[in-house]
Amino acid sequence: MKVLAIDTSNFTLGISLVNENQVIGEYTTNLKKNHSVRVMPAIETLLRDCDTKPKELTKIVVAQGPGSYTGVRIGVTIAKSLAWTLQIPLSGVSSLEVLAANGRYFNGVISPLFDARRGQIYTGLYEMEKDSLKTVIEDCNILSSEWANQLKELNRPVLFVGQDVDIHRDAITEALGELAVFAPVQSYNSRPSELAFIGLDKTEVDVHQFVPNYIRMAEAEAKWLEQQQGK
Numbered sequence: 001m002k003v004l005a006i007d008t009s010n011f012t013l014g015i016s017l018v019n020e021n022q023v024i025g026e027y028t029t030n031l032k033k034n035h036s037v038r039v040m041p042a043i044e045t046l047l048r049d050c051d052t053k054p055k056e057l058t059k060i061v062v063a064q065g066p067g068s069y070t071g072v073r074i075g076v077t078i079a080k081s082l083a084w085t086l087q088i089p090l091s092g093v094s095s096l097e098v099l100a101a102n103g104r105y106f107n108g109v110i111s112p113l114f115d116a117r118r119g120q121i122y123t124g125l126y127e128m129e130k131d132s133l134k135t136v137i138e139d140c141n142i143l144s145s146e147w148a149n150q151l152k153e154l155n156r157p158v159l160f161v162g163q164d165v166d167i168h169r170d171a172i173t174e175a176l177g178e179l180a181v182f183a184p185v186q187s188y189n190s191r192p193s194e195l196a197f198i199g200l201d202k203t204e205v206d207v208h209q210f211v212p213n214y215i216r217m218a219e220a221e222a223k224w225l226e227q228q229q230g231k
Contacts, residue, residue, distance in 0.1 A: 001058045004043070004082070005196035008035040008075035009067035009095040010114055011163060014192030015042045017050050020200065023193045025050040030163075030189055035074045043078075057088055061199025063190070064092035065213040066122040066139065067114055072212040084207045091202035092210060093195055096139050099162055100126035101194040102187040108157035109136055111147075115164035119143050119171075122215055125151070125158075133198070141216045144168035148175035157181055163188045 002024070007014040013035055016026040027046050029038075047054065062079035065072040076092070083090035099112035106128070113123040121144045125137035142150075151158050152175050160172060161183035172180050 001200075002052060002056055003059045003061055003196045003200060004047075004057050005061040005063075005192045005199060006039065006043070006075050006079050007063035007095065007098065007190055007192050007195050008039055008078075009063040009065055009072045010190070011068070011071075012189045013038060013042065014063075014190060014195065015039070015046050016192035016196045017046055017052060018193055018196040018200075023196075024052070026191070026193050028189060028192060035071055039074060039078055054082075054086060057082075057086060059089045059091065059199070059204075060086075061091050061093060061196050061202070063095040063098055063195055064210075065095055066116075066141070066215040067095050069214060072214065076210070076212045080207050080210060089204040090207055090210060091199045091204055092213070093199050093202055094124070094139055094213065095190065096122065096124045097126065097133055097135075097198060098190040098195045100124070100133055101198065102161050102191065103159045103183060104128050104133075106157075106159040106181070108159060108181070109151075109154065110159045110161065111151065113144075113160060113162045113164060113168065115167050116141055116216070119145065119168075121147060121164070121168060123147055132201075139213075139215060145171040145175065148172045148180075152176055152179070155179070159183055161187055 005016045017024040060083045096112045100110045103110035113121045124139035
């Protein structure tokens with residue numbers, strides 16, 4: 001089984017090709033460049049370098065959000081198009097779950113996070129159980145200070161991981177003190193190979209029904225609804 005994984009849900013662009021017990025190839029960049037222009041050439045390059053033809057793929061896995069609204073849409077659209085064209089299964093994985101996998105050797109719970117502006121974060125709480133991630137608290141959109149106070153009640157060490165951790169470090173440390181552990185910079189980016197392996201066991205979804213998981217509406221959508229309700 002050859003699985004192609006695609007993650008454009010945030011700043012990092014990640015593509016990987018794996019089989020059931022091997023990472024065949026992996027491509028990751030952390031650059032301020034347009035994902036829509038770069039993702040298909042990245043896929044083509046990876047497949048070519050790994051001597052793999054598209055028809056040899058047996059499944060597509062995509063990071064379905066939360067994260068950048070535009071980035072999530074790009075990845076999901078390409079994944080759906082490839083799965084439909086190649087007539088192979090498609091599975092989606094939480095972008096936060098993929099990031100949480102970077103803390104697989106941490107003795108405690110893991111809180112991956114992405115900045116959601118105005119003091120808010122996208123986050124969830126995970127824990128490694130044997131060789132797989134277990135969801136402790138479902139993904140959510142919440143004030144970082146409120147999240148830290150909620151985690152304080154667990155009285156357990158919490159690993160915070162993600163590129164946006166430093167934005168919220170003060171609020172987290174103020175509430176959790178020594179219970180807060182911050183991952184090193186080399187663990188900030190999600191690994192597309194982790195996405196692929198997590199997706200191997202995820203339920204296949206209907207290509208036409210599959211949608212991104214934004215967790216919250218874009219600001220423009222929220223304002224539009226407010227205007228409609230006011231009429």
